[in-house]
Amino acid sequence: xxxxxxxxxxxxxxxxxxxxxxxxxxxxxxxxxxxxxxxxxxxxxxxxxxxxxxxxxxxxxxxxxxxxxxxxxxxxxxxxxxxxxxxxxxxxxxxxxxxxxxxxxxxxxxxxx
Amino acid sequence: xxxxxxxxxxxxxxxxxxxxxxxxxxxxxxxxxxxxxxxxxxxxxxxxxxxxxxxxxxxxxxxxxxxxxxxxxxxxxxxxxxxxxxxxxxxxxxxxxxxxxxxxxxxxxxxxxx
Numbered sequence: 303x304x305x306x307x308x309x310x311x312x313x314x315x316x317x318x319x320x321x322x323x324x325x326x327x328x329x330x331x332x333x334x335x336x337x338x339x340x341x342x343x344x345x346x347x348x349x350x351x352x353x354x355x356x357x358x359x360x361x362x363x364x365x366x367x368x369x370x371x372x373x374x375x376x377x378x379x380x381x382x383x384x385x386x387x388x389x390x391x392x393x394x395x396x397x398x399x400x401x402x403x404x405x406x407x408x409x410x411x412x413x414x415x
Numbered sequence: 416x417x418x419x420x421x422x423x424x425x426x427x428x429x430x431x432x433x434x435x436x437x438x439x440x441x442x443x444x445x446x447x448x449x450x451x452x453x454x455x456x457x458x459x460x461x462x463x464x465x466x467x468x469x470x471x472x473x474x475x476x477x478x479x480x481x482x483x484x485x486x487x488x489x490x491x492x493x494x495x496x497x498x499x500x501x502x503x504x505x506x507x508x509x510x511x512x513x514x515x516x517x518x519x520x521x522x523x524x525x526x527x528x529x
Binding site: 332333335337343344345346347350390394395403404405406407408 | 448457458460463506508515517518519520521522523
């Protein structure tokens with residue numbers, strides 16, 4: 303079935319190091335969304351990418367959508383302890399009588415101070 | 416504005432008992448989603464509604480699970496009878512009109528079936 307694969311599953315970094323998580327799909331995506339879930343919390347929407355090759359930035363976070371719209375990445379520059387959590391990519395389309403909603407398994411980031 | 420409100424936050428009950436989880440979506444949102452999250456299976460979509468009508472319930476594990484949305488401001492997810500393998504965090508989320516609007520999640524219900 304349709305899936306979005308995320309790698310790595312876990313990432314441990316020293317504070318100040320960079321971090322990247324990747325999201326891959328076997329089929330073309332109409333859009334990709336990214337969410338962050340803090341330990342014990344709920345997923346919180348970060349951003350949506352729609353256009354081929356799109357790059358968006360939020361402070362130290364950089365999001366990219368591949369040219370073929372089959373992959374995406376989230377890069378964090380100079381991680382901080384506040385970045386700890388699980389980052390999910392998701393392909394979400396719900397309209398009319400059917401939908402396609404799939405979350406990746408997530409990348410769990412831990413940051414050592 | 417109030418976000419998605421779920422109750423209870425925690426539920427501990429014995430197997431065989433009926434469990435009812437409740438959700439109040441963000442006012443004005445057309446879509447409501449129920450998810451289950453476990454370490455093994457991650458975040459799974461159980462069912463979602465559009466304008467109170469169930470659209471896709473293919474993620475509902477089995478007949479023991481049922482969901483209703485009697486009006487635009489309230490939904491329930493019921494498990495009867497409950498089993499230990501139902502233990503998980505259950506999230507409700509809502510989204511506005513449109514084919515790919517961001518989802519807003521509630522704080523979740525942590526369910527433990529003994």
